[in-house]
Amino acid sequence: MALVWEQSIIDARDPHALGRWWAEALGWVIVDENETEIEIRETPERLPGLIFGIDDDPxxxxxxxxxxxxxxxxxxxxxxxxxxxxxxxxxxxxxxxxxxxxxxxxxxxxxxxxxxxx
Known part of the structure; x- marks a missing residue:
């Protein structure tokens, strides 16, 4: 059985701002973005990535x-x-x-x- 670590998910009140902050901090790139989440990776083809999704809970x-x-x-x-x-x-x-x-x-x-x- 093959298993690949695809990504980790981080809940955020403002996923776009937090995802961009981490992309800048790590020197990574944004590979996908929509109205509710943003995904960053070291390079577009390299795994794992980080996905930042909406969670309004503090x-x-x-x-x-x-x-x-x-x-x-x-x-x-x-x-x-x-x-x-x-x-x-x-x-x-x-x-x-x-x-x-x-x-x-x-x-x-x-x-x-x-x-x-x-």
């Missing part, structure tokens, strides 16, 4: 699933995401973690992991 708790990114330079990536409008968030970190927790403009948490190992 976010009230920490995400049960989130994205992790491992950059070449953690400090530079954290600064870049912050300059794009991400915010630092506290979700119970002890301060000894090797990752930084941020949230996108709609409050969805994601992590910038320590820089790549040699």
């Amino acid at each position: 976010k009230t708790v920490k995400n049960r699933m989130h994205l992790d990114f491992r950059p070449d330079d953690q400090a530079a990536e954290v600064a870049r995401f912050l300059s794009l409008g991400a915010k630092r968030v506290e979700i119970g970190q002890t301060g000894d973690e090797s990752w930084v927790v941020l949230a996108d403009p709609e409050g969805n948490e994601f992590c910038i992991l320590s820089s790549r190992r040699a």
Whole structure:
């Protein structure tokens, strides 16, 4: 049985704005868009993608699933995401973690992991 991870879905109050924010932040492209959702991918033919769909319910708790990114330079990536409008968030970190927790403009948490190992 073959199984391909096609995409992950992220609910958003404004999926078009959030999808465009993530496309800019990741350097990805918009591959599909309609009145209720937007899909982005690294390149049009590369999977998986992220689909942002409408959900009018406000976010009230920490995400049960989130994205992790491992950059070449953690400090530079954290600064870049912050300059794009991400915010630092506290979700119970002890301060000894090797990752930084941020949230996108709609409050969805994601992590910038320590820089790549040699």
